[in-house]
Amino acid sequence: MSGLEYARHRGVRLVGLVLVVLAALGIVGVVVFDVPLAEVLADGLETLASIVTPGYVARSMEMAAPITLAAIGGLYAEKSGVFNIGLEGFMIFGAFFAAAATYLVGAGGAVHAWAGIGISVLLTMGLAVLFAVLLIRYKADQIVAGLGVWFIGLGLVPFTAAVIWGSRNSPRLPGVGRLTVPGLSEIPFFGRVVFDQSPLVWLTVLVAVGAWIFLYRTQYGYWIQAAGENPEALDTAGIDVNRVRYATVIFSGGLAGLGGAVLLAHSSSFVGTGQTMVDGRGWLGIVAYLFGNYNPLGAAAAALLFGGVDMLQGQFQTLNIEASSKLLGLLPYVVVIVVLTGWGKTQVPSSVGEPYESEE
Numbered sequence: 001m002s003g004l005e006y007a008r009h010r011g012v013r014l015v016g017l018v019l020v021v022l023a024a025l026g027i028v029g030v031v032v033f034d035v036p037l038a039e040v041l042a043d044g045l046e047t048l049a050s051i052v053t054p055g056y057v058a059r060s061m062e063m064a065a066p067i068t069l070a071a072i073g074g075l076y077a078e079k080s081g082v083f084n085i086g087l088e089g090f091m092i093f094g095a096f097f098a099a100a101a102t103y104l105v106g107a108g109g110a111v112h113a114w115a116g117i118g119i120s121v122l123l124t125m126g127l128a129v130l131f132a133v134l135l136i137r138y139k140a141d142q143i144v145a146g147l148g149v150w151f152i153g154l155g156l157v158p159f160t161a162a163v164i165w166g167s168r169n170s171p172r173l174p175g176v177g178r179l180t181v182p183g184l185s186e187i188p189f190f191g192r193v194v195f196d197q198s199p200l201v202w203l204t205v206l207v208a209v210g211a212w213i214f215l216y217r218t219q220y221g222y223w224i225q226a227a228g229e230n231p232e233a234l235d236t237a238g239i240d241v242n243r244v245r246y247a248t249v250i251f252s253g254g255l256a257g258l259g260g261a262v263l264l265a266h267s268s269s270f271v272g273t274g275q276t277m278v279d280g281r282g283w284l285g286i287v288a289y290l291f292g293n294y295n296p297l298g299a300a301a302a303a304l305l306f307g308g309v310d311m312l313q314g315q316f317q318t319l320n321i322e323a324s325s326k327l328l329g330l331l332p333y334v335v336v337i338v339v340l341t342g343w344g345k346t347q348v349p350s351s352v353g354e355p356y357e358s359e360e
Contacts, residue, residue: 064308100161113176
């Protein structure tokens with residue numbers, strides 16, 4: 001099955017899953033609460049229409065963008081045979097680097113925000129180089145090293161933020177704004193979602209499509225897949241397996257850093273308290289590419305699902321729908337459990353986590 005066919009198959013299954021859930025809720029309403037089926041369906045559709053507004057969809061896409069970027073970076077590394085469990089840590093560094101660079105460059109307009117994003121990607125790629133050397137050359141335990149990146153990010157970043165700003169949180173910083181197409185942005189529903197959107201969302205879309213094309217339609221993409229599935233065969237063909245793995249691990253760190261920078265640009269200030277503003281999105285990125293079976297488009301769809309769930313709490317408050325904030329806060333993790341247990345088997349690359357030494 002090709003990557004596109006797989007993504008279509010997953011999409012059909014997702015629609016089917018949603019329909020099953022809605023049908024189950026309708027049956028519960030009819031049987032348990034003795035409510036007429038027509039009334040259940042009408043109320044359900046009316047509530048759904050009030051929740052799924054253009055603004056809600058647009059904000060969900062914004063929240064999905066950082067998760068998508070981290071997921072694509074992680075799946076590239078794992079496709080080559082390296083498990084980058086440090087995505088959460090790289091996202092923390094990426095968000096902080098973007099905030100610090102934007103602040104130090106100058107609190108101007110969108111140009112400074114874009115400069116901060118660019119500097120952040122370069123710096124996180126530098127960290128990823130050290131991480132790759134540790135994993136590939138010195139054969140460090142990939143799980144332990146990835147957790148180390150996360151713990152260092154949780155400790156070092158808030159400390160450095162306090163040194164720069166006198167607080168773990170930064171002041172308000174300039175963002176990138178929205179990309180608005182005059183005229184087209186007035187189209188009902190799709191105008192706000194498509195033509196009045198953050199440019200970073202469309203950058204993420206381009207990255208996802210480009211990552212799929214590169215992985216499944218180019219020679220180097222086949223090398224990446226071979227490095228994770230059959231490194232001996234790739235080595236026999238004269239391709240340096242470890243060089244491929246270096247490239248993907250550095251790419252994954254840079255892309256996770258970009259995810260953190262995008263999160264910062266959409267939030268306008270860095271938050272270093274608690275689990276920092278990243279707050280588990282790197283872990284969701286890992287779940288997203290597992291959900292998408294290592295397909296960039298499938299990972300992006302999963303990230304959009306998580307982004308939409310994450311935005312429900314704010315949407316309920318806007319609509320004055322009474323719901324427990326604690327329960328809504330747990331909803332993304334419930335979705336993760338459902339996805340991992342009920343979505344089917346994920347085909348993990350056979351050589352993930354195994355260091356490779358050339359036979360020469």
